[in-house]
Amino acid sequence: MLQVTGLKRVVEGQPIIEACSFTLEKGQVLFITGPSGCGKTLLMRSIACLDKAQAGTLLLGGRTPEQIGFPTWRAHVMYVPQARVALKGTPTEFYFATQQFHSQRGRPRGDLLALAHDMGLAQSVLNQQWSELSGGQAQRVMLCVCAALQPDVLLLDEPTSACDPVSTQKVEAALKGCGVSLIWITHDPEQPYRVGGSMLELPTSRIVPLPPPPPPPKAVAQIQPQQP
């Protein structure tokens, strides 16, 4: 469905990504891993057509961003940034305002309330001011809103970086079940194993095997109380 071919990013004369190619099928999850600064965010921003790549082609359903139109491309291939975005108003207002964009009109929608519930959020959080939300709440709410907008592909930049372990597992399950193909940056070596999918490693741009499952927790020896 999404085809990336020979994508190259150069920043200030330094090549960061060279000839990155992969395809993402409908419903697939592709993790992006690699050390800090290797270009994971730059890759995502290029795929979302937020930055221009120095070389390479992008196709969604066989059509280029130019053929689809850039605003419509971004509605179909939606980037969710790692950092909190300073927004005014409430998430509900943001969700309905976004649907008024020309590129969003007439598109199918997911169930925002169900997604919020699945990610461990109280419904009331959707009607609080963005500025009143904690970092972890704001991150999950943004993920709910973007998943509910039902793009073809969600580009997730460390989507659980502000979440505690329980919230992380809820977010993983909700994203996996939201019916959208996912490209997912992670620094958590166990996350791809928990969610499932394939993995692209930067800076090599190679598809690599998923890491092995974590070892089971060690049994703790029972200490018998001493007889008096």
Ligand SMILES: Nc1ncnc2c1ncn2[C@@H]1O[C@H](COP(=O)(O)OP(=O)(O)OP(=O)(O)O)[C@@H](O)[C@H]1O
């Ligand atoms: N706007 C910019 N101007 C100059 N250099 C930039 C810019 N954006 C990114 N870079 C540089 O490009 C490189 C890749 O950055 P990028 O944010 O893609 O890394 P990353 O792999 O996502 O890192 P992290 O895991 O720390 O989030 C880094 O060396 C960064 O300093």
